Amino acid sequence: MTRIIVVTSGKGGVGKTTTSAAFATGLALQGYKTAVIDFDVGLRNLDLIMGCERRVVYDFVNVITKEASLNQALIRDKRIENLYILPASQTRDKEALTMEGVEAVINELKETFDYIVCDSPAGIEHGAYMAMYFADEAVVVTNPEISSVRDSDRILGLLASKTKRVVENKTPVKEHLLLTRYAPERVKNGEMLSVGDIQEILSIPLLGVIPESQSVLTASNQGIPVIMNKNSRAGLAYSDCIGRFLGEEIEFRFIDAKKGGIFGKFFGGR
Amino acid sequence: MGLFDYFHANRKSADVAKERLSILIARDHFHRHQPSFLPALQNELLEVIKKYVDIDQDDVTVSLDREEDCEILELNIALPEKRHNKEA
């Protein structure tokens, strides 16, 4: 059975696209046939993070309007087997994503894929709504910052009321909290909300904590999802998330300041 | 500087953030769960009162508040200065 995962946040720039790329790559690395869809129509970015921008010919909207077939628009990742990217359109606006159109694409993907990862645009408008509507699970990306936490709470409200699973009276969308850009030193100094604070406020299960890390920018510069970098704390933290997502029990790391000395020394800001 | 100010100035910003956030989210949730019948109730009340007193839309407000564990339905009806009793 195909699982559909939405990566969402409400607030912009918190790390949804970084996370979508890491998630899709991580699942494919585990052998699952995975498609990642960029729902950010008009602000295409996922192709850059995945390093396939030069291979985009057709996009999600072309498939919806039947100007191209799904197979024509899907880009097969050159590095990783089982990984496919469906880019967003750069020229249309979000209204081009019709409910019927999105559903048709998702249904076709469901025939052959194990996982469909939906990279949501920021906001709570149409684009974000379309990205979450068909989801079975949601990764709610949150920064340890007051406005991001508030927006995540808002998104949780929508996930619980405005999705297909709710409309059809199925079990609710499974929610996962993913805290990104976490700086343990600052938490220790009382300058940043802690994992515990945020979990207490949002009260959904914690999937992972991704530390603030320079390697995320390096990865995006190179078009290589950060999860492929085994020397990066952010990359390793994302790998842990995949493990937990697939049911493994993995201890949280990189959440305490100056603990686990070797990691601190070994990784520095990476 | 009073003791209270001193205490505040030295509070960790993360603690301030957490406290503000907790209050904010409780309020967001409260508004999210505001019953949808309030606007209709407001209109019907307006119609009834209009039979006796000449008032308009803005003179009637209905709101729901929560204190501790009891809900308070608050009706606020502003009567015009010169009361027009329709029968008079």
Ligand SMILES: Nc1ncnc2c1ncn2[C@@H]1O[C@H](COP(=O)(O)OP(=O)(O)OP(=O)(O)O)[C@@H](O)[C@H]1O
């Ligand atoms: N763990 C991290 N450490 C450092 N920088 C990060 C981390 N995660 C994300 N970033 C940076 O934050 C910025 C925003 O990331 P990203 O594009 O993934 O966010 P987004 O939520 O998809 O944004 P948008 O809402 O615009 O779609 C990027 O510059 C990215 O490099």
Ligand SMILES: [Mg+2]
């Ligand atoms: Mg994005």
